Amino acid sequence: MPIMNELEDFLALKHRFIPQLSVDCVIFGFHNQQLKVLLLKLKNLDLWALPGGYVEQSEGIDDAAQRILEERTGLRDIYLEQFRVFGSADRSTKEFIQKIMEVHHPESMNEPWVLQRYVSIGYYALVDFSKVNPTPDFLSEYCEWFEMKQLPKLAFDHREIIQKALETLRITLDSKLIGSNLLPETFTMMELQSLYETILETPLRRNNFQRKMLSLDILERIEKLYTGAANKAPYLYRFKKS
Amino acid sequence: MPIMNELEDFLALKHRFIPQLSVDCVIFGFHNQQLKVLLLKLKNLDLWALPGGYVEQSEGIDDAAQRILEERTGLRDIYLEQFRVFGSADRSTKEFIQKIMEVHHPESMNEPWVLQRYVSIGYYALVDFSKVNPTPDFLSEYCEWFEMKQLPKLAFDHREIIQKALETLRITLDSKLIGSNLLPETFTMMELQSLYETILETPLRRNNFQRKMLSLDILERIEKLYTGAANKAPYLYRFKKS
DNA sequence: TTATTATTGTCCCATAATGAGATAATAACA
DNA sequence: TGTTATTATCTCATTATGGGACAATAATAA
Numbered sequence: 001m002p003i004m005n006e007l008e009d010f011l012a013l014k015h016r017f018i019p020q021l022s023v024d025c026v027i028f029g030f031h032n033q034q035l036k037v038l039l040l041k042l043k044n045l046d047l048w049a050l051p052g053g054y055v056e057q058s059e060g061i062d063d064a065a066q067r068i069l070e071e072r073t074g075l076r077d078i079y080l081e082q083f084r085v086f087g088s089a090d091r092s093t094k095e096f097i098q099k100i101m102e103v104h105h106p107e108s109m110n111e112p113w114v115l116q117r118y119v120s121i122g123y124y125a126l127v128d129f130s131k132v133n134p135t136p137d138f139l140s141e142y143c144e145w146f147e148m149k150q151l152p153k154l155a156f157d158h159r160e161i162i163q164k165a166l167e168t169l170r171i172t173l174d175s176k177l178i179g180s181n182l183l184p185e186t187f188t189m190m191e192l193q194s195l196y197e198t199i200l201e202t203p204l205r206r207n208n209f210q211r212k213m214l215s216l217d218i219l220e221r222i223e224k225l226y227t228g229a230a231n232k233a234p235y236l237y238r239f240k241k242s
Numbered sequence: 243m244p245i246m247n248e249l250e251d252f253l254a255l256k257h258r259f260i261p262q263l264s265v266d267c268v269i270f271g272f273h274n275q276q277l278k279v280l281l282l283k284l285k286n287l288d289l290w291a292l293p294g295g296y297v298e299q300s301e302g303i304d305d306a307a308q309r310i311l312e313e314r315t316g317l318r319d320i321y322l323e324q325f326r327v328f329g330s331a332d333r334s335t336k337e338f339i340q341k342i343m344e345v346h347h348p349e350s351m352n353e354p355w356v357l358q359r360y361v362s363i364g365y366y367a368l369v370d371f372s373k374v375n376p377t378p379d380f381l382s383e384y385c386e387w388f389e390m391k392q393l394p395k396l397a398f399d400h401r402e403i404i405q406k407a408l409e410t411l412r413i414t415l416d417s418k419l420i421g422s423n424l425l426p427e428t429f430t431m432m433e434l435q436s437l438y439e440t441i442l443e444t445p446l447r448r449n450n451f452q453r454k455m456l457s458l459d460i461l462e463r464i465e466k467l468y469t470g471a472a473n474k475a476p477y478l479y480r481f482k483k484s
Numbered sequence: 485t486t487a488t489t490a491t492t493g494t495c496c497c498a499t500a501a502t503g504a505g506a507t508a509a510t511a512a513c514a
Numbered sequence: 515t516g517t518t519a520t521t522a523t524c525t526c527a528t529t530a531t532g533g534g535a536c537a538a539t540a541a542t543a544a
Contacts, residue, residue, distance in 0.1 A: 020260045021361060061329035061361060085327055085363050087303035119263060119303060119363075121327050189492085208532065210493075215530095230541035231491035431521085450503065452522075457501095472512035473520035 017054035024052040026165035029129035030182040040140035049155040074133035079126045079181040083168040087119035124165040126181035180239040188234040259296035266294040268407035271371035272424040282382035291397040307365045316375035321368045321423040325410040329361035366407040368423035422481040430476040
């Protein structure tokens with residue numbers, strides 16, 4: 001889809017979107033034993049931002065988030081959870097929006113609400129890192145993964161949003177089956193443990209972690225994985241279809 | 243505050259509120275061993291609704307919720323948690339709003355967004371039942387407590403919102419100190435247990451519940467409560483100031 | 485072929501948390 | 515003084531968890 005069409009779409013219908021409401025997505029991936037977040041580099045600004053967008057008048061908020069996710073990753077039916085609304089009075093979005101818009105899209109200033117304070121619904125998404133095709137939107141130049149530990153300079157209150165998303169992920173780690181969305185189809189027990197350790201930022205014991213995971217009765221043990229290393233080959237697992 | 247002033251305030255400033263965004267509060271109280279919710283009877287309609295309202299342009303969403311809570315209960319600094327946003331495409335608010343507004347406040351129809359679909363941020367609040375002074379707003383005739391088990395006919399998707407609030411309350415029961423907000427200053431162990439049983443809808447064992455609560459080291463044991471009944475008098479407790 | 489090495493998969497035991505019944509304490513009343 | 519209805523504890527079996535030990539094994543070195 002050509003970028004200019006997106007902008008035209010954006011401005012075409014005066015009342016296409018719910019004003020002053022946006023959706024921001026914290027997209028988590030797991031690669032090389034590290035938790036990553038997908039971010040957009042804003043045009044002509046030394047700032048990065050979360051993938052986000054407006055909610056169409058005829059669209060549910062969850063659908064808006066799914067649409068935004070699909071546009072940035074190429075994936076459909078992504079695991080998605082609403083986790084918090086950011087709407088404090090001092091969200092100083094005005095200066096940012098002004099900077100972003102005035103450079104390339106001064107036309108959008110005709111919508112007065114574009115410059116007002118936003119209330120943003122935060123979603124977090126879990127994706128299989130290897131399947132994502134990062135795609136920038138019409139406000140951004142690049143779309144890239146960043147390691148959670150080394151985030152770049154972020155626009156708005158997006159650093160706080162990412163932080164809150166991670167906290168929510170930690171709390172829900174046990175009740176939701178986080179692993180099944182962040183890992184590829186098959187994986188070793190060490191990879192699963194490594195994911196938990198990365199999210200929780202705490203080391204876990206191999207024996208107890210394995211016992212716990214197997215007792216949950218959610219994993220299927222497949223064949224062994226021969227890595228070529230000089231040691232016992234680990235089993236591969238997959239999540240049971242429920 | 244006279245009711246008419248509220249309406250005038252409401253319509254005075256064209257751009258006072260964020261359009262199509264509302265806040266709905268599920269206010270929980272505990273009385274006679276029962277969990278209660280505060281509801282408003284809509285004027286000229288056989289329907290009840292959650293206390294709610296719009297968010298002012300210069301106001302944080304949490305502040306909006308606190309303001310609404312204060313108006314309906316007379317209480318300040320209420321315990322409050324955001325729990326979910328309701329914004330599916332098929333929230334059929336339009337017919338309701340039309341019915342409500344056309345009877346008494348057709349002027350408000352001049353704001354076109356008043357009739358559009360709303361995205362509503364759900365909050366739940368915990369209050370000391372005995373301290374609340376229920377006060378209707380300009381759209382409602384009465385403001386009353388209802389037992390969770392016997393809710394009346396509700397407007398919009400408010401029944402679903404209440405249900406989700408209760409589910410969230412159950413999940414967070416252990417991590418947040420729910421009791422300290424729903425109970426009066428002092429209480430017996432049985433009253434605390436009864437609160438837990440009501441929220442969880444499951445019976446608990448007296449001995450194990452007491453052991454658990456005391457082990458948390460959050461309760462202070464005060465004097466005994468002589469009820470006049472022919473049996474051992476229970477201790478009174480209060481939550482420790484932290 | 486055999487020993488070595490780095491991991492992986494289990495096992496075992498001490499300790500902590502939980503479920504469930506039993507017992508002791510006591511305030512009012514018969 | 516005994517009875518009764520509760521409340522507060524105690525005890526014991528079961529389950530979950532923390533932490534160390536050991537056996538299995540895939541490649542490599544001897």
